Amino acid sequence: MPKHNIHAVTAAAALVCLAALGPALGPAPDSAASPSAQSAGRSGAAAPSRFVPGPCPRTPEPIEALADARCGFLEVPENRSRPGGKTIKLAVAVIPAVKPAKPAQDPLVFMAGGPGGDTFDDIPFLIESGLNKDRELILMAQRGNLYDQPNLACPEIDRFNARSVGLGYDAKQAQQLMLKAVKGCRDRLTAAGVDLSAYNTTENAADFADLRTALNIPRWNVYGYSYGSNLALTYLRLHPEGIRAVALDSVTPPQSAVLPWGWPSAAEGIDDIFAACAAEPACKSRYPDLPRTLTEQVRKLEAHPLTLDVPPPGGGKPVKVVLDGGALLNLIVAFTPRPKDLPAALDELSRGNPQRFAQARAAGSVQNTGAFAHGLTNSVACAEWAPGYSEPDVLKAGREAFPGWPDTVLAQVPQLPFQFPVCRTWNVPDRASVQRVATVSSVPALLISGTFDVKTGASWAKGVARNLSRSTSVEVPGIGHWVVPQSPCAQHVLASFFARPTAPDTACVDGLRPGPFTIVPK
Structure with a gap:
């Protein structure tokens, strides 16, 4: 892909400033704290999270899709179990749908791999894969990532x-x-x-739950790859409210990730x-x-x-x-x-x-x-x-x-x-005891694996799928880690899944074969 290497997506990315924010990105009313924040408030553990509009971060290379994006920070407690503790700021961007006349009402939120990779650097792959074709695409840098405050570089x-x-x-x-x-x-x-103990998957998941409420979004779709699939499964298990459908790419099962x-x-x-x-x-x-x-x-x-x-x-x-x-x-x-x-x-x-x-x-x-x-x-x-x-x-x-x-x-x-x-x-x-837990859910799910994936072997998706009662699994031959940006067929399957979560079109996978290998003469 131009200017980017799919196997080196943790390189620094680029960014531009943003225009005025529309109502969908406005802060939630004071009384509309997220479920996790409400629970924390009842126990006196932490103050509700809030969204603060602001400019997009600046990055080494401009990313065209962010020229029209709406950005800001989600302010969340660093450690939700500590009353009166400090807050941290997580960088957020909302990229408009390519078809603005009639976009889908339920946006798509993306969970990046890593943990630790720069979420914003993944934007070109997501755009080229068509993820914002007919719905808004929402990104948030996981806590501690580049453009967050603090940044755990x-x-x-x-x-x-x-x-x-x-x-x-x-x-x-x-x-x-x-x-x-x-x-x-x-x-x-x-x-x-910095409280290093607070930078974990449970807190990451609560951040995304808070983001949905802070942006006044009744329900959305979730797409995560690699560690992002681990995070998405944890999020689905702990905060199922408002999740319409979940797509997992290069699946990392929380119960197996050791x-x-x-x-x-x-x-x-x-x-x-x-x-x-x-x-x-x-x-x-x-x-x-x-x-x-x-x-x-x-x-x-x-x-x-x-x-x-x-x-x-x-x-x-x-x-x-x-x-x-x-x-x-x-x-x-x-x-x-x-x-x-x-x-x-x-x-x-x-x-x-x-x-x-x-x-x-x-x-x-x-x-x-x-x-x-x-x-x-x-x-x-x-x-x-x-x-x-x-x-x-x-x-x-x-x-x-x-x-x-x-x-x-x-x-x-x-x-x-x-x-x-x-x-x-x-x-x-x-x-380990709170994280290594299988996610059991009836929310529609799509699991996409590449047969050439040497980071998260394709067979591990099967155990995850057994606990997701309305799931569809596909293996794409000849593709390695993070399948969707590398496979037009996977892009089609993903788009059809978000259009019809219980009946995605997977027919293109049946005829796929790995591409030819490089043959060097003796």
Whole structure:
């Protein structure tokens, strides 16, 4: 997609100022506090939330759709369980429908992935996918995100990430530097008065419940992807009022989202990519045994890492990168290279050409300081995903997913290295018992999965669907994480779902096949 990479949606986005706000975005009457705020008010826990109109945030690249948007902040209690506590401000934008003459009365609210990704940076994907074609599209930055007050960015961690490409993925030095960065961020945020325990999925869900009431919206539709699907399910469970329909993309079940879960999800997606290659004659002939090739390369690189000087994407001075087994696996999970190029990249690597993976590793050296809210990531991961598990549990899950791989690779959760020592440093209360709960609901739901998703394996949607009595599930072949922006068929299914939540048109999925893989001559 122009100017954006679907596999790098956490980059900083752009914004412009806004025009006058219409009545739909006006603050609710004083007596119309949200359900969560009303409950809190009865117990004396917190004051009601309120919406305050204001200009849209300014971002590095202008986003055309925001030129006509209506923006402001939702002011909410930072911690709803603490009477008289401080409030925080969450950035909100309402993007008008493309068909303003007769838009649908029930708008669509979007819940971004992450946790910690910049919601506003996702706008181009949402617009290009047609989500505001016939209804308003509402976005709110989850608490702690970019453009919120406070913003839980950790430039300390951004700087570490840029430096880490020149270190072994699981090297002792990498762990020491990462923990130093995590501690530095935590100390700075807490010294500024941030209550890190309040940045969790329960509070996130209450924020969206408050937003609906503050904007005077009787009912709306919900669309969330990745962590946003976890949040949407939590929201549906705790605040079902006013929800017309819920669409979940790249499903992350709250009851299953624990640190070891990363391994079976990665294995499922990689297996599906390799199986699709084996089903394509040209790919099977050129790359006949991809599982063996991957295992051999992980073992080889973990035993003898490559150290290379590689220019980052777009050119510039070469940077030192270390390519070991852990780095290789995590580049695949990060969709670099893309699934269609993965067989060719592994074959080239096995023949002594690591260029595709090395350049992908070098891309991590480009700092995007402040765009990602690592503070929210750590607060959610450490309160909700880590409790009740340990390093041996992660290693066991890794061994089951990838038998025969080195333990040094399998000891680290994909994309969350050193997470247990990180959590000991971050030190937030255990919230597992209140978060790891299945959502049971009769609200119409759509679950969309991609068969090539190595972050949230497609099969996990099935368990969620069993508890949603009026749900429709679709698997889109050949698509990875965050399906809708990558699949015109998924866009059609989603639009038909919001038009007819109990009878979406899924016919286009039946004839889909994965696209062709890249075939490089020998």
